[in-house]
Amino acid sequence: MDKNENQEADLDEQYSRRLSVRERRRPKERRRGTGINFWTKDEDETDGSEEVKETWHERLSRLESGGSNPTTSDSYGDRASARARREAREARLATLTSRVEEDSNRDYKKLYESALTENQKLKTKLQEAQLELADIKSKLEKVTQQKQEKTSDRSSVLEMEKRERRALERKMSEMEEEMKNLHQLKQIQTLKQMNEQLQAENRALTRVVARLSESVESSDTQEL
Structure with missing residues (x-):
C-alpha cells in the first residue's frame, strides 16, 4: 500500500508540474495572409487536454502494474477470467507436453527393442562364425598331422614339392x-x-x- 501511495504522490506531482509549465507557456502566434497576428489558444488547450489524458492513463497503468487491489467488480471479473484463461492454457500445455513425452517414450522403447533384437542377431552370427572358424582350425590341424605322419623324411617332402612345381611349370609352358x-x-x-x-x-x-x-x-x- 505504501508503494502505491508513493506512486500516486509522484504522479500527482508530475501532473501539477506539467500544469504549471503549461500555465507559464506563452501562447503561440500565427501570421495570416492579411498580415494580422492572432493567438492560437485552441492548440494550447488541446495539447493540455492530451497531456492530462496521457497522465491519467499512465497513472492507471502504473497502479494496475503495481499490484493495487481493484475497486470494481468489472476489474475483478476481468482478472478472474484472465486467470481462468491462463490456467486453461497451462492445462492444455501440460496435456500436450505429456502426450509428446508419451510418444517419445514409445519411440525410444521401439528403438531400444529393435536395437536389442539386432544385437542378438549379431551375437548369434558371431557365435556361428566362431564355431565355423574353430572347425576349420581343427580340420587344418588334422590335415597337417596326417601329412607329417605320411612323410617320414623332410627330404622326401621337398622332393615331392619340387616335382609338383616342375610339373606345374611344364603345364604352364604348354x-x-x-x-x-x-x-x-x-x-x-x-x-x-x-x-x-x-x-x-x-x-x-x-x-x-x-x-x-x-x-x-x-x-x-x-x-x-
Whole structure:
C-alpha cells in the first residue's frame, strides 16, 4: 500500500508540474495572409487536454502494474477470467507436453527393442562364425598331422614339392604354347575371312563391269 501511495504522490506531482509549465507557456502566434497576428489558444488547450489524458492513463497503468487491489467488480471479473484463461492454457500445455513425452517414450522403447533384437542377431552370427572358424582350425590341424605322419623324411617332402612345381611349370609352358597357337590360328582365320570377303567383292565388281560392257555394246549396236 505504501508503494502505491508513493506512486500516486509522484504522479500527482508530475501532473501539477506539467500544469504549471503549461500555465507559464506563452501562447503561440500565427501570421495570416492579411498580415494580422492572432493567438492560437485552441492548440494550447488541446495539447493540455492530451497531456492530462496521457497522465491519467499512465497513472492507471502504473497502479494496475503495481499490484493495487481493484475497486470494481468489472476489474475483478476481468482478472478472474484472465486467470481462468491462463490456467486453461497451462492445462492444455501440460496435456500436450505429456502426450509428446508419451510418444517419445514409445519411440525410444521401439528403438531400444529393435536395437536389442539386432544385437542378438549379431551375437548369434558371431557365435556361428566362431564355431565355423574353430572347425576349420581343427580340420587344418588334422590335415597337417596326417601329412607329417605320411612323410617320414623332410627330404622326401621337398622332393615331392619340387616335382609338383616342375610339373606345374611344364603345364604352364604348354598352356602358353597352346595360347600362342590359338592366337596364330585366330589370325589365320581372320586372314582367311578377309581373303574370302575380298574375293567376293572382286567377283561382284567383275559382274558389274561385265554388265556395263554389255550395256555399252548394245547401245553401240542400236546406234549403228
